[in-house]
Amino acid sequence: MSADKSGGPLARILTPSRASALRTSGTTVASSLGAIAIALTICAILLAVTGKNPIDAYSTIIETGASGNKLLEMMRRATPLIFSATAVAIGFKMNIFNIGVEGQYLFAALIAAEAGSHLALPGVIHIPVILAVAMIAGAAWASIAALLKVFKNVHEVISTIMLNYIALSVIQWLFENFFRDDSGGGLNVKTTLLPESAHMPDLVDGRLNAMFIVALVTVAIFWVVVYRSRFGFRLRASGFNATAAATAGIDARRMTIIALLLSGAVAGLVAMQSVTGEAFAYGPNATPIQFGFAGITVALLGRNHPVGIVVAALLFGFLDSTSAELQLAAVPNSIVKVMQAIIVLTVVIVNEATIRRMNIRTAERARNELAAGGAA
Template identity: 45%
Template sequence: MKKFDKDRVILAIGAPLLALVAALVITSGVIGVTGKDPFHAFYVMLDFGIKSDSQVWIINKAIPYYLAAVAVAIGFRMNLFNIGVDGQYRIAAFCAAVLGGALTLPGFVQIPLILLVAMAVGAVWSGIAGLLKTNRGVSEVVTTIMLNFIAASTIGYFLQDGRLAVKDGNLFHTPDIPASSHFFTIPTTPDPIDGTLILAVVTGAAYWFVLGRTRFGFDLRAVGRSESAASASGVSVKRMVVTSMVLSGLVAGLVGMPTLLNKSFNYGTDFPAGIGFTGIAIALLGRNHPIGMALGALLWGFLERTGTQLEFEEYAQEIVGVMQGVIVLCVVIAYEVVRRYGLRMQQRQVGEQLAKQARKREKKAEVSA
């Protein structure tokens, strides 16, 4: 049985508590500068956010955010910055939508096929950056940014009438996926919860198990901590870099599935963009932990939902964006401050133990003499 470590528990609680207090203080100051009452703003957000329709909206909104955060976190654990999740999920959703709209198969066949195609396309698109990094030394940040632009341009070329899209008013979109291939919903009042919530839960569980409970996950984290040490222990660094990028892209391919299979049922010019960049913020907010990222995704959805209500109360519409940025910065800074404090505390404890042992040896030497 592990010994209870009081100092470790205090540090674990202190970091999020410090971040919460700092975020509230800074946000209150920003709202106060605009001439508005910050406490009334918090009351409005809380009152509107706990309504049943808001809760369903927040959960549905958090699903793709969580998937994007997991995709980013896989790279972070490997010390890689996959900034291309946005392009990966968009090109994956587009290819999956084209396939889904072209086929009319039973749902139990077509839905897994759509998911597999999305994951495969995302994995290939991200794997390009991994191969370029290991074979040519090109930074994954540069390549994934460029691949974002290539993905957007590719989609723009094919998403035209007469190519792979049809015109619907002012919009262009791929042919609709048949009703038999729509993902199920979870009945709730007043609106249903998207069934792709199950997909997010399974993805989070797989992320936790593979990275935290397997030899592969240990090797991946070891390479992220120290490539030279991992290489000396027999781990192929190049293989782990490519594999982690492929896995990150594979999960990124699922980011567009909640929208495609539960809402739009096609890929059009109004398909959500920017979720990949939101995933970066949520991965930082959740400290790459599956539960932390889930809470971060829900918080992000809560802020977006309640921010619309603040506008009706004549608060500046930019307040929500400021809140989101402040929260992420406070979390990152607070955890770093607590980490450094904990490190100094450990160093002091080790120093005290060494000094105590040295005094004991001196006493023994005196007795022997």
Template identity: 35%
Template sequence: MSNRMTNIVVPVLAVILGLIVGAIIMAISGYNPVVGYQALWEGILGDSYNIGESVRTITPYLLAGLAVAFAFRTGLFNIGVEGQLIVGWFAAVWIGVVFDLPMIVHLPLALLAAAIAGAIWAFVPGVLKAYLGVNEVVVTIMMNYVALHVTNALIKNMSDGSDSTERIHESASLKSSFFEQITDISRMHNGIFIALLAVFVIWFILQKTTLGYELKAVGFNRHASEYAGMNVKKNIVVSMVISGALAGLAGAMEGLGTFGYVAVKSGFTGIGFDGIAVSVLGANSPLGVVFGATLFGSLKYGAGNMPSAAGIPEELVSVIIAIIIFFVASGYIFKLLLEKFSKKKEVK
């Protein structure tokens, strides 16, 4: 079987198997799997509202997954996407609230602020890693907490003690009346264009530029990169900064698109952490991330329909979704089985 074929067949098989096991669990627990999956299906694609909301959920996953994948290609594990997303969210909303500018300036400025905030948040662990050898995993995890509590304090400060900021000006909003119209007033917004553009840009950087050549080289083999005259330390910092900017943009999707404000959070959004899973599902490639984010985002949103429409408890829904994702993530097992299977055939 050719490589390309395996790359398509494996995830499809994995999803099917995940669905089967999920069905068995539903059946054992006394629920009708057909009804359950029907509810899931309708929750994702049942009507235009659900489609819109699914896309809305997928949007930040695209960027968060891209952020993790990009750093990973340079051999860095950016667990700080969550924190970078939170500061990006805040920065975007702050620009959106405080300034009143024409949209052509205001929206790009708010997006840029989010990207820069995320980039700065990733710059710190990047520099520590490159020049002092401090493990980026530890630093990024800790930076997540700093991000969470610092933004909470800033939000309260900004809104005179209230738990949420004012709404952003319309000139900084990603809202789309067109999308609202065709999706029965879902919260789907123009951010999806930005996310897809980011996928293209990152793909371009990785595949077509000398920067991508260097970053991947550093990720594959630090020693050879150094031998070749690349500045390994600089590349580590650059990779973290770009990854952080993507994470910050993911935050802007929530701040400028979905919500239009930022509220004090008692805990993490989870989008950043799910970004790790999205990236793994997509084999750390930009196009793969589209697949991963679509699967993750739609399951996550569509599952919300299962308790109400099929009477399946929320806890069980979480288990089923987790199992489907688990099977996809362990896709390499299928790859191995497939290879073994096809090898045996060839020998005979």
């Protein structure tokens, strides 16, 4: 590690590699920003073509952000996205496409809400127990797809799509026949309300609860497990090259099952912000839907990287939070969702192109550095 071995590779470890790592992540960030810029331009054109003033729209969005009062709203809206995107990203790390987060988290929300309402425990235990139940339920639902893939070779894309619909039926059946609690009255039927001890503490009264912290912790654990642990290494190795991983003695079936179970477990937490902190129950109209699909877009936008996921989730949370102001400014607020879809598509396309070009450049640079080294 000493500087005097200037010619040896040891001395070259730190500086150039750090530089290249920086270069890589720099290019990543730059290409993502560039893609977002392209997407915003496309949206501006779309707005202009449809007779709306893009400058009005964007300045409204920026003013909303600058006013700062949207910060908590942004974090609140980002929370379920972080869980959902992390769940998707775990699968992606070994090239498994978990489209079934939607079904997994709704199933988990029902089971966890019902289980939580039957327990009487002190808060410090009660909340973790509910979260654990949610994770187990999510993993259990995901296990169907895992077993079908490993033992019956059914592709997870098809099986998780089908399982999403099956989950909706099963949830409806369980809810209507067993878990429905009409004592609350009104149209907004739910499961039995959770006792006080199961209420997630608020970070800021009524505006942001502690699930946001849980989300950040989950992402941190995701980072450690995937990038620092031996298990995560095997997971990524299977994703990089399944044959090489198998040749190195990594059991592909086992990895597939574990990856899908973990993915389902994290998916189980998606609706916990609502169940433990807002609605205090599961309800067909109280529990938010569609976060499974939104999670796929956030994972793609964040390139399945923990930091990227948090940033992307905050960005989407922020965009979602501006819709009221946009409506006031006479801009249809659904442009926000269109914008999100365009951003994701553009980022995915630009990334694909950037990665290809970057790979060529890296190979060239490696050759050049060696040539220069050989000359010296």
